[in-house]
Amino acid sequence: QTGTLTEEGLDVWGVVPLENNRFVPIVHEPRRLPAGEALPSRRPPWFQRLEMTEEEEGEPPVFQQFGTKVLAVMRPPPEEEQPRGTKHRTPVGILRRFPFSSSLQRMSVLVKLPGEASAHVYAKGAPETVASLCRKETVPVDFSQTLRHYTTDGFRVLGLACKPLSAVTTFEEALQLPRDSVESGLTFLGFLVMKNVLKPESAPVIRLLRNANVRPVMVTGDNMLTAVNVARSCRMVEPKERVVFVSASPPGHDRPAALRFLLAEHSQGEEPLEALHRRDGPFLRPQPRHLALNGKSFAVVCEHFPDLLPKILIRATVFARMSPEQKAQLVCSLQELDYCVGMCGDGANDCGALKAADVGISLSEAEASVASPFTSRAANIECVPTVIREGRCSLVTSFGVFKYMALYSLVQFVSVLLLYTINTNLSDFQFLFFDLIITTTVAVLMGRTGPAQELGVERPQGALISVLVLGSLLLQTALLITVQVLSYFITVSQSWYVPLNSTVTAPQNLPNYENTVLFCVTGFQYLILAVAMSKGYPFREPLYTNVLFLVVLILLFSLMIWLTLYPLGFPKTLLKLQGIDDLNFKLLLLGIATLNFFAAFVLE
Structure with missing residues (x-):
């Protein structure tokens, strides 16, 4: 709306008064309005409200001054700030206010001057609304033309009107009046023109x-x-x-x-x-x-x-x-x-x-x-x-974490299923290593990547059950199954391969070659999927901007390479890994992991 695009404070550009029931040129300094012009010498109370102070209601001096109880008292501004030719020293008593209403597009106030028996009502609001409440003979014929002149230039224009209320002399009588009767039969006074300054942003x-x-x-x-x-x-x-x-x-x-x-x-x-x-x-x-x-x-x-x-x-x-x-x-x-x-x-x-x-x-x-x-x-x-950028980033990150957790479960499911077919399984510490050290750490940190700096035309997928999301899951699942099955068959085809003792179950038949190879391959797959699901452009910043995540990935990839090539000492014993002396085979496993990395990245 215009209020969110323009500056909060409105500068008063001027007042457009009437003369012989026609608008006269705008007066940019309202205080210079001559006494007796179409806008009365005592300016409307809402205009003075910026310069006057309210006092407590119901005080004895106030009652004696106005002859009745009043809602508030507004003091006149300093004499040098008053309209030319006027020297107001008496306050104005507020009998009743009708607040601004968006549906009515106007507000009004009933006022009384000391020594005067009757009250006056002043109204302001949308020019068309105020004019419709005025007596037709008081609305100038060039109303629409003058209003169009200022609004076309982007000014905000308020219509001003007033009328005497001879029937209202006390605070209690003012409270009995319905709003419709107060805001009818008004005398049109003119326009208050305010400058609408656009915010630079x-x-x-x-x-x-x-x-x-x-x-x-x-x-x-x-x-x-x-x-x-x-x-x-x-x-x-x-x-x-x-x-x-x-x-x-x-x-x-x-x-x-x-x-x-x-x-x-x-x-x-x-x-x-x-x-x-x-x-x-x-x-x-x-x-x-x-x-x-x-x-x-x-x-x-x-x-x-x-x-x-x-x-x-x-x-x-x-x-x-x-x-x-x-x-x-x-x-x-x-x-x-x-x-x-x-x-x-x-x-x-x-x-x-x-x-x-x-x-x-x-x-x-x-x-x-x-x-x-x-x-x-x-x-x-x-x-x-x-x-918008934060929302798109959050949506893409949520989908990425969802897909990672779904594929993490599938990676582990496939590896355990393969090992079950030969009557073995992962060891307890291998499960703990995958779940705690790799998956939990990665899942927590991969969501820390910030939104892209630029707002692009492309929009992210908005539905979780969609061709893109389900297609990604199916293709990645097919890839991880292919890599694990391929690694298993390459292992059993090696000349140094010794079949495990299938007459007993895990952990009695650990360590063995099948378990060790699938442990190494699936360890890489968890990290590869974390990278593939952390795609940056066009909704997030590049992965390297998430420094902590990048450092953890480098450390975990280094750890998996070390466990694949040279598993020594306590980690080898704790994880129940089988020693493999064939360096070429271990390099082949790293090559398979590298191909898995590029294939997963291309699929995403």
Whole structure:
């Protein structure tokens, strides 16, 4: 959403007041507004709130000052900071606040000045919403044109309005008023224009995501034109790419629901869909064009054009004026199209979408962090590629460890099965050596490899039961069986080979040649599979970056080479290894292990 792409603090660009029911040029310094202009000399309390302090409610001096109990007291700013020609020294009493609501898109406050009998209400919010609550004669005729002028340039615009409430004189009467009656029949005052500064990290991250074929979509409660401007600024929409507004209207008494597509540069007039077809061919075919729609149109499309909704969602990049419920609905609709949806949000109105998304990332430690599994310490979207890279690395590592543990069991199963056929087995310390020294150490350390530094286009396999995973297991199983069986038959074909005593079972017939050869070969296979299942590119860093794992592999490979070529002393006795004097045969075993290594690596 726009709040995650732009700076947290909004700079006030100026105020656009009214004169003779028409907008006048923007006043960049609101304090210089002359007294008696369309914006009253006493500025709206929410504007002063940045400069005033609240006092405890219910104090006797406060009651005497305002003639009633008040919710809070706001002191005027220093005289040099007040509007030209005014010297406010009296405070303002707050009788009641109607907080901002995402669904209503507005907030208001009831205030009272000392010595005045009646109260006043001031409201701010989305310009279209505030204007709809004002008396028509107070809304200037150039409202839409002026609003478009500022929102097209990327400014955030608030509508301001007020009205006197002569019927309200006390705190208790203010509490009895319903919100709808307070926020109706208002007098339109003008626009408060704020500068929307893009965070420096936003554009590079969006470019990185698009290059990795990760589709960025903006969903915001802001004005449509402001959202489109932010989308262009952060390169979510490239300069040469067109934006098309989707305008949907619900059915009326004598007309059906309607759906129109308007090019952004022609949206002041209306370029009909037929013109788009004539000039550019069928509209929804793949072209560098982005759809943009607001919450009202989204609701109409969902209800009256469900067959077109998937086509629109595939091409839509900007969703503006979306309520919290619609944000969550959009996430679910994209998931129904088999998208894996990640959501970045920073406010309470994003909680529903953050919870519904496959991956929710909160850029705030406030309400949004409760609903999302990830919370970023930095309030920008640089964390998004990091989460994707870490996620891909974790998924590939999990699959790699799973395949290693499955193949480790198969290696041991095949070797034990071969030895059982000749009435022998591995010794207890050989089992312990494989399970504790090799397998446990390798399985723990092989998952320490970090994610790749670059976010690539390729995506990892997402299902454990798949052709790639099962195919890898089957091919590796076939390879390890071939190597063990081949080693066994090569051993029994040697001229110095002496058959074991099959009249007794292990461990009475240990050591023997069959056991020793399979011990050496399978020891290499455990390490070879660990290397093959630790493939780095494109989702993880190369194996050599996992220094501890690399050192352990070198030590274990060296240990296995030593046990194969020159098993001496205590290790030979402990592991019950048979001495083999033929050096060429032992080198042949190392050659078989080397071929096994390359074959396993190529298969992966």
